[in-house]
Amino acid sequence: MRRRWVTGSVLRKKGPLLTLCSIADRKDLDHKLNVEVDAAIQKAFGSLGQGVLVTRHDRETFTIELSADVPHGTILELDLCARR
8 A cells, every 4th residue: 555644551442443552652552553554454455445544643542543534545644644
């Protein structure tokens, strides 16, 4: 899958197409996000017409979801708390 950036202890709440991750420890960030993104990629293979949207809400909170607004085969990373 292609990745694109757009500026704009783990707690997981899973729905059919949504995962909420709260990651307090910076050293675990990449690993834990990669695990959740990999799971979303596997779901996306069965959902033609949807890509993976990873949204950063603040320093510790991310959502990973399938979205029809993201082209199939693409991971779009949206940063809602861009550094000022």
